[in-house]
Amino acid sequence: MRIGELAIATGTKAETIRYYEREGILPAADRTDSNYRDYSDNHLAALTFVRRARQLGFSMAQVRELLALSDRVDNPCQVVDELVREQLEEVEQKILDLSSLRDELRLMLRSCEANRIGECRIVESLARPLR
Amino acid sequence: MRIGELAIATGTKAETIRYYEREGILPAADRTDSNYRDYSDNHLAALTFVRRARQLGFSMAQVRELLALSDRVDNPCQVVDELVREQLEEVEQKILDLSSLRDELRLMLRSCEANRIGECRIVESLARPLR
DNA sequence: TATGCACCTTGTAGCAACTACAAGGTCAAG
DNA sequence: CTTGACCTTGTAGTTGCTACAAGGTGCATA
Known part of the structure; x- marks a missing residue:
């Protein structure tokens, strides 16, 4: 899936997606022969996660934390809970x-x-x- | 009154006051012989106005409008009312x-x-x- | 008188989280 | 073969400050 498609699927501007990649919030996409970014369903899920967290008012830094946490399945849920609690406050x-x-x-x-x-x-x- | 005094009187950083002057939100101050800014009570009133409007969530552009309106004493109050109403919404x-x-x-x-x-x-x- | 310290000056760069270009490459349809 | 939609990179702009850096000024104290 190309960047425009992903943009529509997630309600994100293509420029924002590239920005997330530059910032290391999203993993870099594969490239087609013509150097277009080529996204997988994993990217779709990741971007969905990021956008939802942003909509919930989490900062980029907090999103980074959430992503790091959700990668390590064996971490205590408490850490995530704490982040959410802070955000709620x-x-x-x-x-x-x-x-x-x-x-x-x-x-x-x-x-x-x-x-x-x-x-x-x-x-x-x-x-x-x-x- | 020098910039530091004005800063304390209004709870604004000196840098922010200079920024407002650069942006044309505040009129330029007189200068002492040693080139220090020298503020009058009018400046104090103007900065107080600006800070209060900003605290109420008005954007810089809106503050500019409010300032322009409050300068022209013969304008209908309705225009200000409209701005406040928008802000409230x-x-x-x-x-x-x-x-x-x-x-x-x-x-x-x-x-x-x-x-x-x-x-x-x-x-x-x-x-x-x-x- | 010297010196130290708080204050002032200008100018520039940084923050968050995008957003908007510009200049050019790619690709499918007509 | 050209048009138009899409893609690429890179850079600069947005809002409202804030944080330096490098130097000048003013005043109390030794």
């Missing part, structure tokens, strides 16, 4: 941050009843000293 | 995305009862085809 923190941000934005909208910037509470509230 | 969408992500991570953790990677559901669930 980060995500939960982000949700909290965004929630208070959302509340502030909502407040700003509600307070805007003037119709000229001169009296606009939104601009005022942005100009307030930082907490 | 983005934030709400991000919260939704992160929430489903959180749910998936929680599921992964719960399903991991094996203790060897060979049977690890987490690794399995990462290898599943992309939705």
Whole structure:
């Protein structure tokens, strides 16, 4: 399978796939006579894994770790569990941050009843000293 | 007031302040005889505004817009309102995305009862085809 | 006066994770 | 035999900073 096909199959741009290969996230593909990359089902599975982990918010470094772990079938599952737990904590923190941000934005909208910037509470509230 | 003072007053690194000046987000400061930047209270207010907007998740481009709007006191407040509304929508969408992500991570953790990677559901669930 | 230290200057390069080109090679269809 | 879709490499751009390096300035202290 050529890079374009793999790209469509995984919803990844061809350039991103080449980037992953350069970064050592994906193993290099075989080459055809005309030097085109030629991917196997193993590559498809690997890229699927990578994309899914990325979608779940894992960093490239974390994906590297996950890949290394999943290669060594005899490792304790605990290590993977730990990575997931860390990621979960980060995500939960982000949700909290965004929630208070959302509340502030909502407040700003509600307070805007003037119709000229001169009296606009939104601009005022942005100009307030930082907490 | 010198750059270090302004940095402390706003919780911004001096390098970031110089960066904002380069980017035209902040007006250039006056210079002392020895070529040090010399900031006024207006600069303090402007930087406070910028930092607050950035904390609220506005992009640099949006901050530029907000600054331009807040300069023209006779513009309808509606334009600012619209920007805030857009930002709010983005934030709400991000919260939704992160929430489903959180749910998936929680599921992964719960399903991991094996203790060897060979049977690890987490690794399995990462290898599943992309939705 | 000298010296040490914190602060300032400019310029450049690095980060994450791609994305967008440019300039050219390959291949199948019409 | 030409068109057009695909592929190749390499390089540079994106966002919003951050981190140097190499040198100048200002002020307190020995």
